Amino acid sequence: MSAKILVVDDAAFMRMMIKDILTKAGYNVVAEAENGRKAVELYQLLKPDLVTMDITMPDMDGLTALKEIRKIDPKARIIICSAMGQQPMVIDAIQAGARDFVVKPFQPERVIEAVKKALL
Numbered sequence: 001m002s003a004k005i006l007v008v009d010d011a012a013f014m015r016m017m018i019k020d021i022l023t024k025a026g027y028n029v030v031a032e033a034e035n036g037r038k039a040v041e042l043y044q045l046l047k048p049d050l051v052t053m054d055i056t057m058p059d060m061d062g063l064t065a066l067k068e069i070r071k072i073d074p075k076a077r078i079i080i081c082s083a084m085g086q087q088p089m090v091i092d093a094i095q096a097g098a099r100d101f102v103v104k105p106f107q108p109e110r111v112i113e114a115v116k117k118a119l120l
Contacts, residue, residue: 003049003119004030008039008065009081010057014104018052018081021108027115036065043069043076050118055082055089063092070097077118081106
């Protein structure tokens with residue numbers, strides 16, 4: 001059975017790119033969200049195996065959403081996919097419980113590698 005994945009990014013183009021990479025690799029993208037608040041709602045509703053999360057989004061940013069989801073489910077698997085490759089952001093995300101950090105623009109192989117690693 002392929003893993004259920006929730007894709008979270010405020011840019012529709014980015015969600016489409018990530019979804020395309022994941023579905024070609026055989027993963028099941030169960031839903032998409034355009035902000036952190038929606039991501040938290042969908043996480044509670046769908047209980048996906050993994051979440052790919054952008055950091056900079058309107059309404060609720062990815063780091064806040066990551067922390068909220070981890071409150072609901074401490075075992076939640078979340079990969080941050082962001083152009084915000086600055087060291088402090090990466091450290092904050094990992095300390096908050098992110099399994100990995102993929103910097104945009106990303107290589108499909110890097111996304112799949114991060115997903116496989118997070119699902120172990």
